[in-house]
Amino acid sequence: MEIPQELIKRLLKAKHVVVMTGAGVSAESGIKTFRDPDGLWAKLNPAQLASVNGFMANPELVWEWYQHRREIINESKPNPGHYAIAEMEKLFPKFSLITQNVDRLHQQAGSSKVWELHGNIIDNRCFTCSEPYTKEIDLNDKSLPSCPKCGGMIRPSVVWFGEMLPQKVLEYAEVASKDCDVFLSVGTSAEVYPAAGLPLLAKSYGAYVVEVNPNRTSITQTADLHLQGPSGVVLPKVLEELRHA
Ligand code: BJW
Ligand code: ZN
Numbered sequence: 001m002e003i004p005q006e007l008i009k010r011l012l013k014a015k016h017v018v019v020m021t022g023a024g025v026s027a028e029s030g031i032k033t034f035r036d037p038d039g040l041w042a043k044l045n046p047a048q049l050a051s052v053n054g055f056m057a058n059p060e061l062v063w064e065w066y067q068h069r070r071e072i073i074n075e076s077k078p079n080p081g082h083y084a085i086a087e088m089e090k091l092f093p094k095f096s097l098i099t100q101n102v103d104r105l106h107q108q109a110g111s112s113k114v115w116e117l118h119g120n121i122i123d124n125r126c127f128t129c130s131e132p133y134t135k136e137i138d139l140n141d142k143s144l145p146s147c148p149k150c151g152g153m154i155r156p157s158v159v160w161f162g163e164m165l166p167q168k169v170l171e172y173a174e175v176a177s178k179d180c181d182v183f184l185s186v187g188t189s190a191e192v193y194p195a196a197g198l199p200l201l202a203k204s205y206g207a208y209v210v211e212v213n214p215n216r217t218s219i220t221q222t223a224d225l226h227l228q229g230p231s232g233v234v235l236p237k238v239l240e241e242l243r244h245a
Pocket of ligand 1 (some may be wrong): 021022023024025027028033034035036039050100101102118158159160161162163164165186187188189190191192193194212213214215217229230231232
């Protein structure tokens with residue numbers, strides 16, 4: 001794949017670059033995406049597993065699903081896409097990494113600051129009183145732990161449908177999107193709001209918007225450039241071109 005020189009020119013001039021990632025960036029690490037044909041939602045119902053109502057209806061089922069995903073994530077490692085993003089932060093006066101992913105692979109790859117829009121799958125808190133739950137979780141234990149403070153059910157610290165995103169993170173993401181010169185939307189279907197609105201916000205404030213995705217998405221038409229391929233292949237190429245420019 002050829003990386004257009006226009007992108008390299010834009011990146012060399014950029015004062016602030018934003019990268020926003022979704023599940024696709026972790027696909028090459030063996031973590032399933034949500035909406036691809038073999039993704040998590042192909043067989044499972046998002047309303048049942050990733051919403052407050054779903055948790056209240058069947059907390060044990062939801063907890064078990066997250067325990068299963070934790071097992072997979074624990075055995076996964078960052079891929080060349082994560083590493084390329086971690087290298088990129090060193091190349092620009094300002095760099096912001098915003099992710100919808102909960103798997104912490106960006107941090108493992110060495111990214112120094114990651115703005116997590118949808119929380120993370122590692123931490124837990126009380127569903128009733130929000131107290132962080134810090135006891136170690138045994139992944140083989142499928143039973144739902146309870147809060148030592150109030151006896152409430154323990155849940156993962158992710159953001160479910162219908163829940164507000166962490167306010168400081170969303171605020172930062174919006175300010176960064178308005179401020180950046182280049183916005184890269186990597187491995188996301190751009191179906192879930194408010195994250196899906198960020199590339200459009202960046203574009204309306206004058207940023208050059210680049211999509212990295214093997215498939216077309218709802219933002220492909222708006223993007224200035226679509227680098228059609230897996231992020232683990234495309235991003236290392238962009239990095240290499242930048243280093244040799
Ligand atoms: C590759 C690749 C490779 C494959 N390389 N790429 C405005 C309009 C309409 C609705 C709403 C709206 N505002 C809010 C809503 C409601 C709702 C929403 O957006 N619904 C839509 C589905 C219509 N949003 C919310 O409820 C949010 N809360 C909120 O806004 O609160 C205020 C509010 C509430 C209610 C009404 C109004 C306001 C919260 C959203 C929380 C999302 N949570 C989840 C689960 C997190 C926990 C967990 O992991 O279990 O987050 S859902 C799931 O989707 C997960 C993801 O972060 C998120 C996005 O998915 P992503 O990352 O894009 O993955 P995929 O699978 O969709 O796409 C993967 C892509 O990768 C594909 O394009 C592939 O082609 C590509 N790919 N291989 C690069 N190798
Ligand atoms: Zn509690």
